[in-house]
Structure formats: C-alpha cells, structure tokens
Amino acid sequence: MDKTYSPGDIEERIYRRWESEGLFAPAGDGAPFCIVIPPPNVTGTLHMGHAFQDTIMDALTRFHRMAGDRALWQPGTDHAGIATQMVVERQLLAEGQTRHALGRDAFNERVWRWKEESGGTIARQMRRLGASVDWGRDRFTMDPGMSRAVQQAFIRLHEDGLIYRGKRLVNWDPVLKTAVSDLEVQSEEENGTLWHVRYPFADGKGHVTVATTRPETMLGDVAVAFNPDDQRYRGLDGRMLALPLTGRQIPLIADEFADPAFGTGCVKLTPAHDFNDYEVGQRRGLPLINILTADAKISEEAPTAYRGLDRFEARKRVVADLEAAGLLEKTEPHRLTIPRGDRSGAVIEPWLTDQWYVRIAPLAEPAIRAVEDGRIRFVPANWDRTYFEWMRNIKDWCISRQLWWGHRIPAWYAPDGSIYVGETEADVRKRHGIPADIALRQDEDVLDTWFSSALWPMSTLGWPDKTKELGTYYPTSVLVTGFDIIFFWVARMVMFGLNFTGEVPFREVYIHGLIRDHDGQKMSKSKGNVLDPLDIVDGIGLEALVAKRTTGLMQPQVAPAIERATRKQFPDGIRAYGTDALRCTFASLATLSRDLRFDLGRVEGYRNFCNKLWNAARFVLLMTEEPLPAGEEMLSLYDRWIRSRLAATTAAVRDAFSEFRFDLAAQAIYEFTWYEFCDWYLEFSKPVLQSGDAGEAERRGARRTLLETLEKLLRLLHPLMPFITEEIWQKIAPRIGKTGKSIMVEPFPGPEPSAISAAVEAEAQWTMASILGVRAIRGEFDIAPSHQAAVFIENASAEDRRRFEASASAICKLAGIGEVRWLSPGERAPQSATATVGDMKIHLPMAGLIDVDAELARLGKRRSKVEQELARANAKLGNENFVRNAPADVVTQERERLEGFKRELAQLSEQHERVASLR
C-alpha cells in the first residue's frame, strides 16, 4: 500500500469492478429490501442535495445487502416536463428559433436528442459517488413501460370517475402559457398599491367606493358587493352602478363575502379573474367576463381602448383614465401576496380554461388512514403532522399542462364534443364503436410530471403487469426524500399506490434536511454558492470554479460579486477529498435538523480520517507480514479490551442504522477507530509485536486481534465509506483466510454481547489513567519525548501493583517511563510532580526537569478544579432529599466521587506543601 491515501487512484477502478461483477443486482434469498430513487431530472446534474440523498440511500442499501437482505436500489430519471421543455426552448431561442415554428413532433424529437446528449451525466456522477444501484433496472419516466403505466392509471381513474374534465379558474402561467397546480404557485409578499375607485350609481346620484389591488380587472367586473349587515349600504341592494370606462351597468348586491372592516366595505366582483369572486359568482349566478388572453393581454371582451395591452400596461392606463375621470379617490401603499409560477417567476393569473382534474378527496382519505394506523411511518415522526395538515385540506389536482414534452393525455374528442378515453385512437374506436368516418382528435395537452412520479414505486417494478419484481419488492421498504416534496410527491405516491394496488408504496419515509452553504444560505446558481459534489471529490482549481459559477447565469450582472466571493472563500480552489470523505461528511450531517450547513472543514476532517484508517491498515499489514508458525495463542488484556470496545461500537452502529441516525453511526465508528483502535490498541500492540520480549503465543494473539478487529471495522464502515474499505479489505481479508470477492457482499458485523467485558475495560482503563497521568505532567513541563523518566510509585495496593506489572511494558512505553521504583510504606520520594490513580501515586522526580513555580501553578489549578467539584458533590449529598429520593446507585456513585475528590484534594495539598518547601 502507498504511504499516502490517494482516493483518486482507487475509487473509479473499484466501482468498475463492482459493476462488471454484477454486485449491485439483488442476490440470494433473504428478505426483500427496496428503495426507489427519487428520480432526478434526466437532463440535469446532481447537486449537493442529490449527493447527500444518494449517500443515505446507498448506505442503507449496502447495510441491508451486507445484512443478507435481497437489496434493490432502483435507479431512474424523470422527464421533468416544464423544466426540460424550458431548457430546450431557451436553446431554440438562442438559435433564433421557437418551438411553434418547429412544430410539435420536431420539437419533441429535439428534446429527446437533448435527453440522449445530457442524460448520461447523472449516471456518471452517481457512479463516482459509489451508488450501488441496480443499473440493469434503470428507468426513465417516458420509457414505453412507464408511459404505459401512466396511460393505464389515467384510464382507470377516469373509469372510476376520479378524473374529470372541467372548465373553471386555474392558476395560469402567462409566460409558459400553461395551467399549473396549486403547489407550483409560490406566493410571496410584495409591495403593491391599493386604489380606491368610485363607481357612480347609474342614475347619476352619488357613488360607492371600492378598494382594489388590481384596477385593470375592473374591465371584467360584473357586480359590487357589500355585507348585508353593513348599515352604510342598507337599502342599496340591487341598485345599478355605471361601471367606469366600460359603458356597462352592474348591480350592487348584498353578500356575506364582503368584509365590512376592509376598505369601504364594498368589494368589486370579477369572477373570471379572482378565485374568491369566482366562487361568489357561481353561488350568485353572475356572468363571467374573461378580459385576458392566454398571454395576459387584454382580450376582445374588454372595451376597444384597452385591447391588446399587456395586463400591467393596462393597469397604468386604467388608473390614468380613472384619475382623468375624477373617479380615483385615493391611492395607498399596500403589502400583498403575489402568486408567481415556481418555474417562470411570472405572476400567475387566475384564468378560465378547460382542464383535467383528479378528484382527490376519495384518494386522500385512505392515504390519511395509512399514516394514522402506522402502515406508513415518517422519520422523524412529526412530519406526519405536515402530511395530515395538507391531506385534510386537499383540493382537486389539475393534471393537464399545455406543454409538448410529457405524457400526452389519452383522450379523444369527437366533432360533437364527446370525449373518449382509451389507450389509442383505435382502442377508443373499438371500445366505443365509433365509425371511421367520424374524425377523432386527441387532446393536445400532456400530464403534470408529478402524475408519472406518483406511480414511480409501482411503475419501475413493472406495474400494471403483475411482475415478479412487483410481487417481491412492493411495498418498498424506505423512501428517502426531502421535506420540500412531501406534497408534490410523497402524498401523491401514497394516494396512487393505495388506489391501484391496495397497498402502501413504502413502509417508512425518511425525511432529510436541506443542504445549505456554510452561511446557511440555500445553494443556488443565482447566488453563486453552489458546489458540485464531484468538485469536492476530484478537486477543482480556482479559475475553473469561478468560471463554473459565473457562466450561464440568468442575471449576468451578479457575476462579479460571485467571482469576488468565490475567490475569497476558496483562494486555492478546492482540493480533492475523495468520495469516501464526502460521503462520511454527508452521513455526519444526517441529523434530525432540517437545515444542514455544509462545511468543507468537515470534509477535510473526514479525509484525514480516511488517511488515518489507511495508515492503520498499513501498520497492521506490516505487523503481520511473515506468517508465524502455528501454535498456542494468548489474548492479552488489550486484545480483549479492543474486542470488547469493537463489540460495543458494533451495537451502537447497528442501532444508529436502524434509527436512520447516520450521524451517530459515523461518530461511533470515527471515535472507535481513532481514539481506541489507533490511539491505544495499535500502541499497546507495539511492545508485544516489535520489542521481541513477548512470547510467541502472545504475539499470535495480538496479530490475530489486529487483523480481525480491522477486518470487522472495515465491514462496519463499508456502507459509509465503500471505496477505501474495499481497497483495504482486499489486502486484509486473505490474512485471516477470507476469500470473498468483495467486502460489499460480506456479512455486516453482528451483535456480539459475549465479547463485552466490564472487568477487562476497567483494568484497561486503569492502565490508561496511569499513562495519561504521567503524560499530562510531561506535556505540562515540555519534557522531551526522548527522556525516559524514572518514577517512584507510592501507596500502591497489591491490586495496583499486579495491574501495573501485568501491563508494565505497555505502560512504560506509552508513558515514557524508563525505570520504576516501588516505595515501601513510610518511604519518601524525592521532590516530584505527581500523578494519582485512585490511591496510588506516581512520582516524577523534578530534578533538572521541572520548574518549582510551574509545578505549584499546575497543582493550584488542579486543586481549584477539584475543590469546585468537591463542593458540588458535598452540597448534593448534604441535601437529604437527594439522598432519600435519588436512585440508590446514583447516590452511591456520588458518594464515591466525593471520596475520590477528598483523597485527591488531600494529596494535592500534601504535594503542594512538599514542592513549596523546596523554595
């Protein structure tokens, strides 16, 4: 093995081998375990959030695979209707083309080409991240099989009366010129204006005043309402008003909808352009006047003067005209929420169109029950509240989109307006007996992308066919996703899954947090703070990073600021940290928190950890190079200690995995590896293996423990750090006679309670305390490591002496002790700095090494600390309520602590006197 760990050399090679040996496909006859990937946009690239999510899914999959389950991680990508269509349209625009000029078929061909061109990026990225997905089962939402599932789902829902077509107000995006669902509308508070406008009575006597934030829609007003309880307007119900600028007359009506407390208490009603007004209009039988076109210009239904004007242009014109007519009473600033399309950013217009809807209430009810009765479990659990909240107030889902890229709606129209739903035109004709001479026209629209996503766990496994995979892996085991798509995706999968199969699509939903940058900002291209996970894996130079962050911006003017920030944060670019370090960082971020700040410092920490593991492995290999002749074997205290610690760590890691606490798993392994295995055990093993004064049986025990502990540790670590563990395992495993072809299909370490020994740990702890005591003195006084101290030990019990002598070589080596003298009772040590372990004192003579004042300062500091603790323990035990009410073992423990402090304090005082007398 190379002296330095360099991930670049090993990761790609190892992945290729895993893949070519077919290790990602489910194998064996264990219990099925399945995760379906949340399909990323096929033409996109993976960002940090994906990499994070993939790390979690891969860790789970690898864990279950090693645990003997038939583990399937189902990969795939999404056609992402609007997003992808927008990208291609922008490409066309750059070429001076439009999709309309190209025509539907040619445009779709173009999108398919773009998909083929860019579709490989994600797969490449996932391979670099070590994702153990079953590539043989890769799916795309517009594959023939997937499309068939979509079509069948639509047909069945329609047959069951759960899909209908209706004309009503929808959220209309006038830039994309399509309807969008409620979820795709982002409402944000913005500064606006409230205009108070006079509507004169038709008879010329007086007026009422209405307040509005959208004056241009008055062109479509059909009434003005006041509250029936509003005394100001008593008796005016039914009076006619002359609607300004239009020449039309509209009634003043009394309706509960009007809020007397707002503005003047009069509200204008524009049923074709406002969701509330629409409802009132329906209830009151008011007409609908649609004054806007699909691109939000004033339509033919409005007065000539305004036709063709953009809505915002029209607003200005209307306000000016009202003012000129003396009808604008006042204008005031007003905060209001503006709905915008989440893709286009355009202000959404409530607009009257024909659309397809899913009747959602009958689907929601069983979906609510499935979570209530625990068939589906959210982790962390309180996300179920969010889910319930939305599901209980759910509204019908508008599923048609006026786009070209997506699943075409399987509905055909006859000239007489009848609608037929079926697989193909031929199927429709056959089913409904429609003769060839009646022309049928297929619906132009496509389905919301999320319609196909909602089927994903079923469709990827073969639904609507009853495939073997569907039978085996459905319901899937865990869904891993972010809270941002609980409504978009999770809820809809549950509804569709239950409706079509009668079973939940997954049993657990692990909701992870959102990866933000170091300052807590959401990562986005426009903020220029995005990190490409592969740039952390492979590293990237500063110039390349700047270029990456500043090209292709929607607003190029922010480029200089981004460049400055980038140069400041990464003056040397980003170094290559390797996949394992990145994955471990992600694992350590997988806390229950919902905002996760990504800090490169942590990646560096885990890269160092990889290096540590690497070098520990080199040491183990070095120590076990030439075989020892077979023979008797003896396990030392430390051999038994590290086995005990490993067993405890294994239990902690297994617990952590079962609770999705990858952060705790990573932490447990990190601490074991570094602080126990490397810092202590490897050091303990050195005197045995290197000094030659240990017996052969002891050496055999140590060598076997080294190998077995490391080998097991690698398996424990593999789900989080697949590459480095494989690389090392290939070298370690043969030395204990393991012949498996890959660590990824070796068993995950099982619980081993019998290896845990409190007695062994206590004795090992005692020796460590002795070593630490001496080292603290050495550190405090900067005693050179090369100096072998001669120590005097005072007040040692027989057990102390036995323990010390049993581990003498290890203690002396690690504490830098050259010689030990045991003082008999009454015998005094020379002036020394002293470490205490229980009642035993280890004296380090001061002559020539230790400065008297410095030692007094050290003792003083320690004394004040002990005094503090002592006072606290005293107070506690002096409180009779504590003694009476606290559990017996807590009280005993506190008494022992108190005694310990008392003894130590006495020793410190005595020591202080002795040293002080030297002056």
Added chain:
RNA sequence: GGGUGCUUAGCUCAGCUGGUAGAGCGUCGCCCUUACAAGGCGAAGGUCGCAGGUUCGAAGCCUGCAGCACCCACCA
C-alpha cells in the same frame, strides 16, 4: 391568520428514557518517537437564547417571552 422547526465552545454541530457538558475545524505549547506532520502528546475555551415552574437534581420536561428559519392559507 394557522402550523412546524431551531437557539449548546470563535465556526459547524452531537448530547439517546432528566444524574460529572462532548466532537470536528480553528487557537496555544512541545515533538519529524520507522503506521500516519492529512500526524503524535499536552492545554485553553461554555451562567446550554431569556424568565418563571416541576423535580432531590434541568441543556433536556412544562409555561411564557425574544430572535432566526421554513410551511400552509382566497381577504379585495
């Protein structure tokens, strides 16, 4: 207007059923001791957002407050 989450060391975060406050990075000493300077050994650093309450005992439980973040909602 409802709802959720967060507030612990300079920074990023752990702290499981209440029982001696922890890690990484950063900082300060000493050390190239043949696994590892991407390292070793030692050290400094915290009124656990604020105020009450419950309890023998609170970072943790309850109440209120403050600050931050997010989600949902049709108030012109």
